[in-house]
Amino acid sequence: MVGRTPNLCGIAGFTVSNSIPNSDAILNAMLDAISYRGPDQQGSFIDEGIAFGHNRLAIIDPKGGAQPRKDSDGHVLIFNGEIYGYKQLINDYLKDEQPYLLDDSDTEVLYWMLRKYGVDFTLARIDGMFAFAYRDPDNKRLYLARDRFGEKPLFYAIFNHKIAFSSEINSLRKHPSLSQLDFNISDIVQYLTLEYIPGEQTGFQGINKLLPAHYLAFEANGNSKQVRYWSPPTCLPAASTSFQTQIEATEQALKDSVRERLIADVPVGIFLSGGIDSSLIAALTAQVTDSVEGFTIKMPQASFDETQYAQEAANHIGMKLNVIELQKSNLIAGMDALDATLDEPICDSSLLPSYLLCQAARPSVTVALGGDGADELFAGYPNYKVQQYAAIMNKFPQFTGTALRKLLEIIPSSTEYMNFRYRLKQLSYGFGMPTTSQSFHWMSAFSLKEQQSLWNPEFVQGHASQANFNHFIETLPIPNSHSKIDSLLHSMIVTYLPNDILTKMDRASMYNSLEVRSPFLAVNFAEQAISLPTRYKIHNGEGKYLLKKVAERHLPLSLVRRKKHGFGLPISKLIRHEFKERFASVLFDTTSPLYGWFDNQHIARLWSEHQSLKLDHGKKLNALYRLMVLANKQQ
Incomplete structure (x- = not known):
């Protein structure tokens, strides 16, 4: 579907210091380290206060959405990601400014929203996957912000009353003040348990992650504060409408999200594993357009392979499916690439097949839709079923x-x-462990x-x-929920989803200059799903209960009712x-x-x-x- 060019990019920047010369060389080094995030165009802005840089993949319309977006008053924006529904924002909030918009891009809309209304107002009203840096000369603050679920990364370091930031740690460490950093041992302890590092920690002393749904305000005197601008809503103990009505509402919200995420003026594909989540996205996509192809991985061991189910889904909805077979040659090449590029501790074994899937899809498409987020929203993992026995296991x-x-x-x-x-x-x-962890x-x-x-x-x-x-070092608050399952749902959304699932997919896709969008993480859909009563998610031990009812309208029952199978590598x-x-x-x-x-x-x-x-x-x-x-x- 024609609509817009993706803002596939990487951002980097820092506050300028007289004690560290050659700001342009430093910024260029930071941008070069993440060139794959936007290999076609590089933009920068440097003055006496800041150095902002942006890598961009210019696909069809290189003139629109050029960054950094700046003006003569000192407002400067660099932005990575997508703002969905941005044209509606023009109608709702920027009618007076419409004659002054430089182009028809979400970058331009985000810039004007921030300039006119400020960070808090803007973040409360935009939906998307994003990370941005914005200097507001009116209050002399530099703002860093990240999307609600953590689809796009943003790292930063504060030192000597200055700040540096980037989309990736490798880039950040090109700043001379951050080139020599030690591992944080307590972070590594957590990594060896979790296989990722939760919270703000990164494994390196002095470098932090900006948390999802947060922004950081950095002042000229070196003071800073973090603000949470969104929290997952509370799961309701009882539904205000019938189960059937909730099925209808969930289906319509997901259709709207899929349609919005198909808008692009570049080829779009679907990552189709054969599971409920990606198959449902593929089925809803096929109702919008017949020009989208599917991509799946054939695992090198039969019990790990889901190719037959992906093919069954593709045949049912009439979608061409491209099967990428994992063999020794591409497995070794993929490991070489990840070893050379990965810059933070994460060892989800599905990172490698995800990388190879993105690599194989990239010659055909620039954007792909995936099913990430559904397991966390609808209690799809086996963990949720076992959670009812957590109190008993705690006593051992x-x-x-x-x-x-x-x-x-x-x-x-x-x-x-x-x-x-x-x-x-x-x-x-x-x-013997606490039920919450x-x-x-x-x-x-x-x-x-x-x-x-x-x-x-x-x-x-x-x-x-x-x-x-x-x-176990607890890093995240546990809400006062109506059940232990609700608490686990919350914890998985704010911990496992951003630090493992979305980090894995961002790196796998960005290393191949590919953008992956997750329809399940549209803010309206996600908030609606989170608010559903637990019994609509787990029913008689069956996870994703309501989502399966939606899927039954579009997929064969044999696919919907088969046992969950993760995207694992042997x-x-x-x-x-x-x-x-x-x-x-x-x-x-x-x-x-x-x-x-x-x-x-x-x-x-x-x-x-x-x-x-x-x-x-x-x-x-x-x-x-x-x-x-x-x-x-x-x-």
Whole structure:
């Protein structure tokens, strides 16, 4: 559908200091580090106060939406992402300014909204995926802002009463004040448990993430404050309308979101896994246009592969499906690319197939729609079903989980998708843990108890203030909800969704200069979904209950009712075969900056047990590998 050119880009900037000359060279270095976020056009603005830079992918209309957007009064904006429904904003709020709009872009609308109404008013009224920096000369403040769910990243560092920011850490570290930074040990402890770092932390001392649904106001004197401008609404204990009415409303809201996210004057595709979420998006897309193609990944192990279901969905809705088969050559090439580019600790194994999916789709499309967000909004993960037993599991001491894992060693190891031994082992990590954080331990690589054996005791003793293994570090508030499931839904939306799911997809797509949009995260649709009573999401142990009722109107029942299957990579098997030499060379590298951090004999034992098929340590070894690759690049 024709409509607008995506604002696919990367942003970077800093406040200028007389003690650090060559602002233009610094800014160019920061922008060059994220050139893949917008390889066609680079813009910059530097004065005595700020240096703003912007990389852009100019697809059809390079004249519209040029950035930085600035004026003679000192207002300056750089913006990454999409503002949906921006033309309606003109009708509602900018009729008087319409003659002065330089072009028909969402950048121009965002600039005028900020200039006329300010940050608070604007953020309350825009819907989109975005990160922006805006200097307001009227109050002499620099604002950084990020979208509600964290679809677009933004990192920053405050030092010597100055601030620097960028779309990625690699870019930020091109600033001379940030080139040499140490790992934050407490962040790494959390990473080894969660496989990502939650909250504002990044793994590096001095660098922070701007949280989703927040803006930061930085003043000329170096003072700053963060403001949350949006929070997920409260889940209602009872519906004000009937279940059937809620089905109708949910379907219509999702149709509206899909239609809005199809607006582009470049080719658009669909990431179609064969699950309910992406298949429903594809079905609704096919009702709008027949020019969109689907893309799916064929996994290298049968129990992980969903190709047949993706093809069934594509056949049903009449959509062409492009199947990308994972083979040793593209798996190795993909790992090479991620090893070279990834700049923060995250080790979701589906990052690699997501990257290869985006890489394969990019020659055909510039925008793709995906199904991210539905599991968090509609209780799609198995965690939500198990949460009803969390209070019981909390009563078991943690050592019972350790004993259970020891007992499971007598069961033959398996690399099949979500095999019984694997599922029971992961559940055992929740024994004795608080009900509010139990679910995150179920997904962990290392339990905190296991980390005590992993780390080198001498290193821990020298970093005792940071290396705390006695408790899970809670970083996010838990709302006073009507049920434990509601609390978990909230926690997953503000923690797992932005720090794992959306981070993974942003990096996988941006490294390939591709924009991925998530219709489930439209603010109106998401707020409506979050507010639904829990029983509409989980009914008799069935997750996504209401969403499945919507899907039944558009998809075969065999697809809608089949057991949930995640987008997973058989990492355990790959570590024993295709990735064996790669992992060994990194894990046992005596020149690694992290060589003294861990008990190398313990790592050798994990490796030996995994390679001999005695135990499955795929998650552990993958977490260590990704961390060590990142550390090697810091030398």
